[in-house]
Amino acid sequence: MPTTPPPPALQPYLTSRHTALWHEADTVAAKDIAPRVLRMETAPHNVERHVSGTFAKRGWFAVTVPEEFGGMGAGHVAKTILIHRVALVSAAAGAILQATLIPVGALLNWGTDTQKKHWLPQVAKGTLLLSIATTEPAAGGHIGGIETTADRCGDEWVITGSKTHIGNAHLAGAHLVIARTAKPGVPPSGALTAFLVESHRKGLKLAGHQLKVGLHGFSAGRLDLDQVRVPDENRIGEVGRGLDVAMSSSILYGRANLAAVSLGVHEKVVETTASFLKGRPRYGGSLSDHPVVRDRLGEMESRLRAARNLAYHAVYLRDLGLSCDAELINSKHLGHSYGVRSAQEAMELHGAHGLSADYPLQRLWRDAQCTYPPAGTGEVQRIQLAHAALDEEPIQWSERLPPEPAWTATSRSPA
Template identity: 45%
Template sequence: MLFETDDHQRLRQQVRDFAEGEVTPHVARLESSAAVDTILPTLIAEQGWIGVTIPREYGGMAAGHLAKTIIIEELSRVSGAAGAIAQASQLGVAKILHFGTEQQKQQWLPRIAAGTCLPTIATTEAGSGGHVLGMQATAQRDGDHYILNGSKKFVGNSHVGHVHGVIVRTGGADTRPSKSLSAFLVEADRPGIRLVEHQPAMGLHGFSFGDIEFNDVAVPAANRLGNEGDGLHVAYSSSVLYGRPNLTAVSLGIHQAALDSTVAFVKERRRYGAPLADLPTIQHKVGLMHHRLITARQTAYHAVHLLDRGDPCDGKLMSSKYGNVEAAMDSVRTAMEVHAAAGLRTDRPLERYYRDAACIYAPAGTGDIQLLRLAETALGDDRGQWSERLAHLTALAPQAPHSATSTATREHAA
């Protein structure tokens, strides 16, 4: 692949070996129970991969966004839930890297990189969805603390996270809308936090994508990320620079798995005295899936390669999320057409890929949201690029060698 280095290829093999050896044995259990899994989050975090974009001075890998994409993709190829677990906490890293004080970075990033802390980001509400400014959760200043009230939905790693990055309303009716929100680091064990009972989704079984309630939760003012009024920036920058490429990577892994399983199926299943793979109609469908995957991967890797260079690339990140999700959903449908009734059976993984792919559409913005933002960029109505403002925090040094393997990963490989 054009943008991959030898380090990236070694990392890919290490993650693939881990996924096939350590994740695969859990897939059947996750699918049968659909309960929140606590084993895989720990196993994945222990590899050091949540810290893939964290600078070395905080114990991270400093390997960049392409390395992050490869990690999520390879985990998702075996289990969409495993990829979702990894991407959700890597998304939680963004808010601290982008807006954390030096004290906050020293407090949280080494623990995240070491795998002892899983961060989340909690933005979405039932009444606002992708309209972040429509949220109703609040934080009222009370001396050296803020008192948080409200609820958040669809929080990735909600039931296994250790610290939640919560976006709430701090401004009153007379506050400019863009300055009405603030962000806080809220430890999961603070009094007043309630995890709503896990509701299994149609796919990504084992991944907690749940709801959290905050009832008079006292949070020190020192836990605020950035200034009061920076909450919208925290939410948007995290979503654009981490959320979109992370979910793109999950789609890539599912897409690859769907192609792999379809190729194996058409080679083994026979019709008219020959493998299905000999039929031109089947070859056409397999070729179409392969074309979609090649195009999707090139789009995804190019976008995060630009992000690693520190180049402006917001539009490419949004386009990549839109294109990859659509391509993966199209390809799993094509794979279902090839498998026919066999694809509906739970003894084959395709029906899982079908369900998992559908779960990637809404997070970090539906396809309609991506197209709306892309239209704003094309029309010159966007308000600047987050990659231009913040990519330098994780950008790789030009032409400088970097290691895309963590200490934990190397130990595992050994």
């Protein structure tokens, strides 16, 4: 099955193994995911389970997991390739892949060796998916406003509260729950702790799948925890370091993952629009012949190329172990912003044709909206970027936490 090769602009970031993975992802997306897109769109109240099984069988949920734990040991550029190429065919499928990779990153960076040996091989084999449960019904994404509590009771913790908008909630066998473990008045930097809570725990209730405006088939549900008991061995990181677990995972994994989903949608928007304009007859030629139309399409292409370079440059820096927090944040911020603007331009260039339910553009337009809230809204990203502009000293997680094993240029072979 023919696939599209990586563009030349990405070659500085890729090894021959990356290029092979690119073609593998394209083939899998065309063969196993594309045939399910219509089913996912026409049954939006259902959770898509086949796609996650496809990823699990190929070990893609463990793309950043070191080989010693059964993973691919491929790094963040490889992760971006997988999400990007899958999202090109289905943003919902890309969301399924990226959502489990965030708590996997938390476990890699904050888990003990014993915890990694227990949990990560299950992820690598595809027998266990993870979710991260931070957002709450009242506090939203404001981590400092978390109301879920975890009280120490001997060698156990008793967790009570609610979490919402949890990616892969209905697929995960364990959830990384961020809960308050300090008394009122303690600042968030020392008040929160992370726990892995298995889905079978007594007192854990999973609400039904709720329809969203986009990403049909992707599960983003709610958990209610009523005095759920977990052993202290399920605690990830030190007591009081839950904010660090959540923030580092969001910056090092979440931002880049969402940039890759946006990139896949964006690329498909431009591809779909260019094809439409070339094939739409007008005044003895096609719509693509007219300068005003070419101007708008050219602007879309400009944004796409910028978003693609931002996404891959940021994760390339992470694989090399260089400081890149701002680049990861910016890739998510502008990747979404550029993608949404191009999707709106595409809608306008298509006219009424773009609104047809049986035409892919309306799905792409809806899916593009869904990468804004997770891992921080645009306002959150800009505030964090302002720290860099002011030369302030917030925590730089890419400096504090060592990079995962990766297919970097040090192991480059001719492509």
